[in-house]
Amino acid sequence: MPDYVPTNAASSGVTLDKKLLKQIAARSDRPGLVYLARWAAALIATGALVWVTLGTSWLWPAMFAYGTVLTVPAYAFSHETAHGTAFRSRWLNEAVLWLTSLIYMEEPLHRRYTHTNHHTFTWHVGMDSQMPFDTPMGFSGWLAEVTGFGLLRFHMAVMVRLAFGRYSDVMRDVTPAGEFPKMTRNARIFLLIYAAIAVLIAAGQLWPLWFLVLPRMLGAPVMLLFTLTQHVELQENSPSILDSTRSFRTSWLGRFLYMNMNNHVEHHLYPQVPFHALPTLAKAIETQVPEPDPGFWRTNAEVFGVVLRRSLGLSTRAPSIRQAPHMITEGGRVERIAQRTM
Amino acid sequence: MTQWIRACAADEIDEEDLIRWDHGGHSYAIYNTEKGFFATDGICTHEHQSLDEGLVIGCVIECPLHGGRFDIPSGKALSAPVCTDLATHPVRIENGEVFIAVG
Numbered sequence: 005m006p007d008y009v010p011t012n013a014a015s016s017g018v019t020l021d022k023k024l025l026k027q028i029a030a031r032s033d034r035p036g037l038v039y040l041a042r043w044a045a046a047l048i049a050t051g052a053l054v055w056v057t058l059g060t061s062w063l064w065p066a067m068f069a070y071g072t073v074l075t076v077p078a079y080a081f082s083h084e085t086a087h088g089t090a091f092r093s094r095w096l097n098e099a100v101l102w103l104t105s106l107i108y109m110e111e112p113l114h115r116r117y118t119h120t121n122h123h124t125f126t127w128h129v130g131m132d133s134q135m136p137f138d139t140p141m142g143f144s145g146w147l148a149e150v151t152g153f154g155l156l157r158f159h160m161a162v163m164v165r166l167a168f169g170r171y172s173d174v175m176r177d178v179t180p181a182g183e184f185p186k187m188t189r190n191a192r193i194f195l196l197i198y199a200a201i202a203v204l205i206a207a208g209q210l211w212p213l214w215f216l217v218l219p220r221m222l223g224a225p226v227m228l229l230f231t232l233t234q235h236v237e238l239q240e241n242s243p244s245i246l247d248s249t250r251s252f253r254t255s256w257l258g259r260f261l262y263m264n265m266n267n268h269v270e271h272h273l274y275p276q277v278p279f280h281a282l283p284t285l286a287k288a289i290e291t292q293v294p295e296p297d298p299g300f301w302r303t304n305a306e307v308f309g310v311v312l313r314r315s316l317g318l319s320t321r322a323p324s325i326r327q328a329p330h331m332i333t334e335g336g337r338v339e340r341i342a343q344r345t346m
Numbered sequence: 347m348t349q350w351i352r353a354c355a356a357d358e359i360d361e362e363d364l365i366r367w368d369h370g371g372h373s374y375a376i377y378n379t380e381k382g383f384f385a386t387d388g389i390c391t392h393e394h395q396s397l398d399e400g401l402v403i404g405c406v407i408e409c410p411l412h413g414g415r416f417d418i419p420s421g422k423a424l425s426a427p428v429c430t431d432l433a434t435h436p437v438r439i440e441n442g443e444v445f446i447a448v449g
Binding site for chain 2: 010012022023025026029030031087088092094117120123124180182183275276
């Protein structure tokens, strides 16, 4: 028997009829392929906007739109394929994992195994290898997280380590030993591709700058505002996903960009359920889980208000989003509970 | 000595699904796949998770805990984090009943 209790539906006291769960979790290639086609169409449409606005002041809004469409789904698809749930066909799943991780800029198998660990020990200090910010979060932590530079620095350091075969203790803890040669090979290929892009730009070929590098940088904050909501202000070290994880309501556009991962509580309870079935899962267990927090913008605005007030030593009670009891204070000195692990 | 033991009725297992069957202090997984009925040990070789809530995808069983996959007919571990194969057990169908060779 394992000497731990994994954080999931069982540890959270949530139940679902086994036959219904298997129906909901059934795999198919079609929804993933349809999503891929829609994503490609959205990239072509917003990419065309970048093309026609080159040399005008409209370039930056166009690039922001294109960068959002490039970056948020690349993150979401990389996440879904890391779980192996995006497609029924394994080769398709792995091919899309590789490609989208190249855009997300994390070695794909490092992504998979640190994320597996994140699911097994969700928001457990010292155990969860994917805690991307110090908790409780202050303004400087928010800024480091949302600009994307903290994450980029972490992913690049991991990439270089893997490329040189210098595996950290965390990597060794979470990864099956037989996977390291593949990770080293992937990291070297990724670094070569990034270097080739840099050489092209340096040689005067500016299209990678307009269509890859700058959009990826502009889209990163939107991506990180989505991911920030997943566990911020919630309970560390709880066996229950209901205490540690947040779902929120969002528009059709948010659901599309984020591949329904706004149903994040539901995803952590049953990670074997594919992205397209998360709304069905949410409906099936709605009486057993907390109400989702308000929309993407309002949730983020409330988080921002809380972290700003915390840094100013003021009250940290949010107007409506869920917070763990210890996150709500009347101000004063903040005791750090966890240091970022990525 | 190998014994053939009746485990269940064949129609108790949905197509592309499995059930858990415990016998003699041992847990088995019995599958109804597109290639017929098969049986393996019922516990994942990675972290001692029962496979009965796992998904059958064609002739592959995916562990519900970490998504490791095994080929059902051979028990072969297909993708990390599982690295050790599952033991398999012969299956016979007679008059709509599933028999497993144990021992």
